[in-house]
Amino acid sequence: MKKLLQDIRQDWVANRGQAKPVLVVLSYRVASRLAQRPKKDLVWVAGLPLQAAYRLVVEWVLGVEIPAKTKVGPGLRIFHGQGLVVSRHAVIGKNVLLRNNTTIGNRHEPEAAPTIEDNAEIGANSVLIGPITIGEGAIVGAGSVVLHDVPAGSVAVGNPARVLEGKKD
Numbered sequence: 001m002k003k004l005l006q007d008i009r010q011d012w013v014a015n016r017g018q019a020k021p022v023l024v025v026l027s028y029r030v031a032s033r034l035a036q037r038p039k040k041d042l043v044w045v046a047g048l049p050l051q052a053a054y055r056l057v058v059e060w061v062l063g064v065e066i067p068a069k070t071k072v073g074p075g076l077r078i079f080h081g082q083g084l085v086v087s088r089h090a091v092i093g094k095n096v097l098l099r100n101n102t103t104i105g106n107r108h109e110p111e112a113a114p115t116i117e118d119n120a121e122i123g124a125n126s127v128l129i130g131p132i133t134i135g136e137g138a139i140v141g142a143g144s145v146v147l148h149d150v151p152a153g154s155v156a157v158g159n160p161a162r163v164l165e166g167k168k169d
């Protein structure tokens with residue numbers, strides 16, 4: 001419970017003043033916590049309506065798909081929150097920024113989804129596919145299609161994405 005409250009606080013700070021991202025991220029946190037409970041446990045069963053409400057409101061109405069079982073670190077920032085789709089198997093670190101119309105998913109096998117490390121930023125209209133790693137603090141430019149790892153602290157742009165020389169931290 002303490003960890004959940006800490007995560008919620010970080011999410012709140014990261015999205016302060018942005019009603020929709022706050023609603024999306026806080027709803028994800030609660031749904032995620034419920035999804036981690038052992039199946040058929042009393043809390044899991046009692047939480048089923050909340051999990052259903054999460055899907056109905058956040059996925060269907062708001063157009064943001066972050067499955068409750070996806071691992072997402074605290075401080076997730078969402079800009080705009082339109083058309084954001086994240087694989088159940090993706091792993092997202094702390095203080096990551098995800099912009100609108102971004103897809104983070106598998107390329108062939110369902111489990112082969114990206115890992116986005118702490119403090120990375122993903123530009124609008126990006127597609128990240130396959131078992132790639134976006135390194136800590138890396139930036140993916142708007143409209144990029146990322147098929148390979150992006151080293152920590154670097155900037156990648158384009159389709160297919162290339163790392164910009166001289167932009168590394």
Ligand SMILES: CC(C)(COP(=O)(O)OP(=O)(O)OC[C@H]1O[C@@H](n2cnc3c(N)ncnc32)[C@H](O)[C@@H]1OP(=O)(O)O)[C@@H](O)C(=O)NCCC(=O)NCCS
Nearest residue numbers: 099122123124139140141142143144155156157158164167
């Ligand atoms: C990737 C990004 C951070 C790079 O910014 P920057 O470090 O200032 O880079 P520069 O503007 O100096 O551009 C460097 C080179 O990359 C190219 N480039 C920059 N962003 C690009 C992009 N998104 N796609 C393709 N090429 C891009 C530039 O044309 C330039 O190429 P050149 O050297 O051949 O002329 C920025 O352009 C970007 O895309 N940010 C995402 C912002 C976003 O999603 N906004 C949406 C808000 S809703």
